[in-house]
Amino acid sequence: xxxxxxxxxxxxxxxxxxxxxxxxxxxxxxxxxxxxxxxxxxxxxxxxxxxxxxxxxxxxxxxxxxxxxxxxxxxxxxxxxxxxxxxxxxxxxxxxxxxxxxxxxxxxxxxxxxxxxxxxxxxxxxxxxxxxxxxxxxxxxxxxxxxxxxxxxxxxxxxxxxxxxxxxxxxxxxxxxxxxxxxxxxxxxxxxxxxxxxxxxxxxxxxxxxxxxxxxxxxxxxxxxxxxxxxxxxxxxxxxxxxxxxxxxxxxxxxxxxxxxxxxxxxxxxxxxxxxxxxxxxxxxxxxxxxxxxxxxxxxxxxxxxxxxxxxxxxxxxxxxxxxxxxxxxxxxxxxxxxxxxxxxxxxxxxxxxxxxxxxxxxxxxxxxxxxxxxxxxxxxxxxxxxxxxxxxxxxxxxxxxxxxxxxxxxxxxxxxxxxxxxxxxxxxxxxxxxxxxxxxxxxxxxxxxxxxxxxxxxxxxxxxxxxxxxxxxxxxxxxxxxxxxxxxx
Amino acid sequence: xxxxxxxxxxxxxxxxxxxxxxxxxxxxxxxxxxxxxxxxxxxxxxxxxxxxxxxxxxxxxxxxxxxxxxxxxxxxxxxxxxxxxxxxxxxxxxxxxxxxxxxxxxxxxxxxxxxxxxxxxx
Numbered sequence: 001x002x003x004x005x006x007x008x009x010x011x012x013x014x015x016x017x018x019x020x021x022x023x024x025x026x027x028x029x030x031x032x033x034x035x036x037x038x039x040x041x042x043x044x045x046x047x048x049x050x051x052x053x054x055x056x057x058x059x060x061x062x063x064x065x066x067x068x069x070x071x072x073x074x075x076x077x078x079x080x081x082x083x084x085x086x087x088x089x090x091x092x093x094x095x096x097x098x099x100x101x102x103x104x105x106x107x108x109x110x111x112x113x114x115x116x117x118x119x120x121x122x123x124x125x126x127x128x129x130x131x132x133x134x135x136x137x138x139x140x141x142x143x144x145x146x147x148x149x150x151x152x153x154x155x156x157x158x159x160x161x162x163x164x165x166x167x168x169x170x171x172x173x174x175x176x177x178x179x180x181x182x183x184x185x186x187x188x189x190x191x192x193x194x195x196x197x198x199x200x201x202x203x204x205x206x207x208x209x210x211x212x213x214x215x216x217x218x219x220x221x222x223x224x225x226x227x228x229x230x231x232x233x234x235x236x237x238x239x240x241x242x243x244x245x246x247x248x249x250x251x252x253x254x255x256x257x258x259x260x261x262x263x264x265x266x267x268x269x270x271x272x273x274x275x276x277x278x279x280x281x282x283x284x285x286x287x288x289x290x291x292x293x294x295x296x297x298x299x300x301x302x303x304x305x306x307x308x309x310x311x312x313x314x315x316x317x318x319x320x321x322x323x324x325x326x327x328x329x330x331x332x333x334x335x336x337x338x339x340x341x342x343x344x345x346x347x348x349x350x351x352x353x354x355x356x357x358x359x360x361x362x363x364x365x366x367x368x369x370x371x372x373x374x375x376x377x378x379x380x381x382x383x384x385x386x387x388x389x390x391x392x393x394x395x396x397x398x399x400x401x402x403x404x405x406x407x408x409x410x411x412x413x414x415x416x417x418x419x420x421x422x423x424x425x426x427x428x429x430x431x432x433x434x435x436x437x438x439x440x441x442x443x444x445x446x447x448x449x450x451x452x453x454x455x456x457x458x459x460x461x462x463x464x465x466x467x468x469x470x471x472x473x474x475x476x477x478x479x480x481x482x483x484x485x486x487x488x489x490x
Numbered sequence: 491x492x493x494x495x496x497x498x499x500x501x502x503x504x505x506x507x508x509x510x511x512x513x514x515x516x517x518x519x520x521x522x523x524x525x526x527x528x529x530x531x532x533x534x535x536x537x538x539x540x541x542x543x544x545x546x547x548x549x550x551x552x553x554x555x556x557x558x559x560x561x562x563x564x565x566x567x568x569x570x571x572x573x574x575x576x577x578x579x580x581x582x583x584x585x586x587x588x589x590x591x592x593x594x595x596x597x598x599x600x601x602x603x604x605x606x607x608x609x610x611x612x
């Protein structure tokens with residue numbers, strides 16, 4: 001009889017005297033162990049419904065009349081209904097009545113509304129995008145919704161009863177103590193929420209997930225396992241990454257703006273420096289005229305064999321060099337000219353090279369003309385274009401210390417004319433190539449470093465482009481492309 | 491008879507240099523330190539050619555050029571400046587030549603020679 005009572009599916013508890021517990025069925029024993037105190041009053045809380053006037057303390061004294069039913073919940077548990085039966089005074093108990101609590105079995109699911117709710121709820125869980133997985137206390141899979149099938153690729157039949165950690169937890173996560181962390185959280189809090197980790201699908205794909213884990217109890221209130229909800233956060237992570245990238249891009253854009261601002265400031269400074277240099281250059285030019293001019297005068301008056309003659313020549317040479325630098329600086333800082341004439345590039349090239357004849361002959365440089373006949377005239381500032389060619393030819397000739405070939409080519413394209421000036425000289429060393437168009441960059445002993453800067457500025461003002469190719473020891477070719485139409489050049 | 495050249499420049503050393511160099515070329519040289527002085531000289535004496543600086547205190551060379559040509563449009567004027575920028579100004583186009591100042595006076599002397607030759611041919 002006792003054995004039957006002990007193993008009963010319903011909870012049975014006996015109390016005597018003022019409510020001291022004397023016996024409980026297995027099913028309730030676990031629950032009651034954790035309860036404070038050892039009396040019925042500290043364990044059972046009367047349910048307001050069904051027995052409005054009854055309190056647990058009324059169990060102390062007086063006992064309710066025999067046969068009366070009351071409803072309680074066990075302290076800290078889900079509501080369970082008990083029937084309190086008070087037995088009359090008994091010899092063995094020394095006169096106190098014995099209270100027997102028998103759990104009333106749950107009502108059969110004849111509640112249509114409740115059943116309907118359950119169906120809707122089940123469907124919602126089954127069809128949810130999130131994966132709902134329930135595990136028993138041993139960690140075997142007992143529930144597997146459609147979301148889980150879609151997320152991990154296994155059907156419910158395939159995984160039922162299998163250990164979830166073997167199926168879903170990837171090795172690296174296992175090794176990094178992922179499961180230990182989760183169990184620790186469960187022990188500490190009784191639940192896990194918003195835990196981010198990786199799980200693996202059937203196809204080996206790593207799925208970033210966010211876990212929500214709660215304890216599961218069966219109908220009798222016994223811990224039956226865990227319910228795990230997996231939310232696929234790959235989209236969220238992707239968006240977060242995109243957001244981070246956007247933030248990075250914005251940061252970079254911001255930095256660029258700041259850098260541009262600083263560049264603008266630097267440019268303003270440069271233009272102020274430009275104005276200044278122009279003023280200084282003009283101021284310097286006049287005394288140079290008189291120094292060099294009088295040196296020339298004296299040169300005529302002093303006999304050629306006098307030592308002073310040689311010194312005056314040096315003065316004259318140096319003054320000419322200074323004047324050349326002043327001219328180049330003024331050319332560089334000069335505002336753009338807008339008046340354009342139709343110019344014949346072949347003719348300008350010929351007339352420009354004339355001023356180098358003496359130098360090419362001296363250096364043994366051969367000139368190879370490859371000019372296209374009937375080249376269309378293009379709108380340009382003749383004086384400036386001549387300056388460009390002059391600077392390029394000067395560089396080409398000076399690059400050929402021991403002679404070589406200067407090739408001058410013209411060619412008409414669809415909407416531009418290409419002029420190329422090639423030498424067979426030393427070439428531009430790799431490390432200098434990025435700098436050659438910068439003002440004041442020079443490799444020559446006596447250059448101002450403005451030649452190519454001026455040339456590229458002029459070409460740019462004509463809406464043209466200038467490029468070069470160079471091979472060390474084999475020579476350099478400069479290509480200038482100028483637009484054919486006036487609109488493009490203006 | 492030697493042609494007479496009027497040199498107008500506010501820089502004393504330039505005036506001295508041009509005076510010496512142009513005399514050696516065989517010209518009579520008259521000097522003026524500013525535009526007003528130059529205009530006064532032109533009213534009193536016949537000049538065969540004017541070498542005119544542009545940037546000068548008071549009246550500048552471009553304005554002086556207009557007044558000189560108003561008095562005598564036949565007189566050749568060479569604008570002679572340390573600046574190349576005035577070349578672009580259409581006001582300077584009415585001058586017969588524009589020579590940028592240089593210690594090498596070859597170009598200036600050649601321009602003077604050719605302008606005087608052209609004049610004597612007429």
